[in-house]
Amino acid sequence: MDRTPLTPEQLGGLTEVANVGIGNATANLSQLLRRRCQIEVPKIAPLDDELRAMLAAPDAYLAHMQIRIAEQSPASIFIVMSKTEAHNIMAAVPKDALKAEGGLLTAQTVLRKVGEIMAGSFFEGLSQLLLVKGNLSLPAITVSSAPVPLETVLASMRKEEGERLAIHSAFYDREKTFKGKFVYLIGRDFLWIIFKWMNMVAGGAGAEARP
Amino acid sequence: MSGRVLVVDDSGIARTMIKKALADGGFEVAAEAQDGLEAVDLAGRVKPDVITMDYSMPNLDGEEALKRILAVDPAARVVMLTSLAEPMLREDLLKLGAKAVLAKPFKDEDLVKAVRAAI
Numbered sequence: 169m170d171r172t173p174l175t176p177e178q179l180g181g182l183t184e185v186a187n188v189g190i191g192n193a194t195a196n197l198s199q200l201l202r203r204r205c206q207i208e209v210p211k212i213a214p215l216d217d218e219l220r221a222m223l224a225a226p227d228a229y230l231a232h233m234q235i236r237i238a239e240q241s242p243a244s245i246f247i248v249m250s251k252t253e254a255h256n257i258m259a260a261v262p263k264d265a266l267k268a269e270g271g272l273l274t275a276q277t278v279l280r281k282v283g284e285i286m287a288g289s290f291f292e293g294l295s296q297l298l299l300v301k302g303n304l305s306l307p308a309i310t311v312s313s314a315p316v317p318l319e320t321v322l323a324s325m326r327k328e329e330g331e332r333l334a335i336h337s338a339f340y341d342r343e344k345t346f347k348g349k350f351v352y353l354i355g356r357d358f359l360w361i362i363f364k365w366m367n368m369v370a371g372g373a374g375a376e377a378r379p
Numbered sequence: 380m381s382g383r384v385l386v387v388d389d390s391g392i393a394r395t396m397i398k399k400a401l402a403d404g405g406f407e408v409a410a411e412a413q414d415g416l417e418a419v420d421l422a423g424r425v426k427p428d429v430i431t432m433d434y435s436m437p438n439l440d441g442e443e444a445l446k447r448i449l450a451v452d453p454a455a456r457v458v459m460l461t462s463l464a465e466p467m468l469r470e471d472l473l474k475l476g477a478k479a480v481l482a483k484p485f486k487d488e489d490l491v492k493a494v495r496a497a498i
Binding site (some may be wrong): 180 | 438464
């Protein structure tokens with residue numbers, strides 16, 4: 169059931185943008201792991217209790233990155249994996265693909281690398297599709313094994329943006345040895361960029377109702 | 380017109396972009412499908428010169444639809460479009476019989492070139 173304030177056309181446009189971004193991100197992950205990876209069809213949902221619980225799960229590792237597109241307010245990307253899945257993806261990384269940091273390759277260092285790769289290619293895919301520039305604040309990447317201080321992240325974003333939406337999709341390898349969640353937390357600024365792009369593509373549809 | 384194309388993508392806005400690019404390139408869009416199941420059905424009925432097929436779709440994905448279409452008509456010409464275009468997937472899809480694999484997002488001229496080459 170649709171729980172967003174968006175029209176079906178707006179949801180469709182946002183889903184395609186998510187598909188391109190998360191698909192590009194997962195394609196690069198495939199190259200790191202040297203195995204085919206897939207994504208589920210992306211979903212768009214309000215940042216509700218269910219999503220908050222996933223982002224604060226005590227048995228999860230989270231990589232968090234900030235992204236800023238077309239000089240709008242920053243949005244957040246989270247890569248969420250259970251500790252078991254994070255260890256599985258660590259085992260899936262070819263030994264020569266990553267150099268251990270400080271001599272020890274851990275699930276957290278692998279997740280950090282996965283976050284860097286996926287956020288970078290997500291951002292690149294979006295920039296090419298939407299024909300916008302921006303920057304990715306990779307130094308902000310953090311990997312946490314405790315419940316993420318989500319409220320701190322939200323407070324660091326502009327407060328006047330109103331309700332936040334999450335674009336999310338699962339990614340996994342074909343052998344299903346691991347599964348993770350890619351979550352892109354957006355505000356009105358980003359929606360407006362999408363609707364302007366939809367307007368350009370469809371000649372008016374999608375941009376009539378500013379969020 | 381230089382060919383009839385079946386456009387397959389679950390996204391309405393993606394279909395709009397593809398149709399515009401094809402029309403600008405001189406192609407006729409013979410039909411459009413929103414998932415792999417519909418694509419398999421329409422491929423048999425419409426007999427397009429080329430099919431542009433999204434990879435990630437609900438109900439039946441593009442890879443499975445490609446297999447089913449080629450099983451019925453081994454001469455079918457399918458150009459795959461995917462945001463997951465890494466080398467292993469490209470190789471697998473080409474081995475299955477796709478004429479080309481284009482990475483999303485793509486330039487209009489690259490789509491037209493791939494469809495033209497497939498005919």
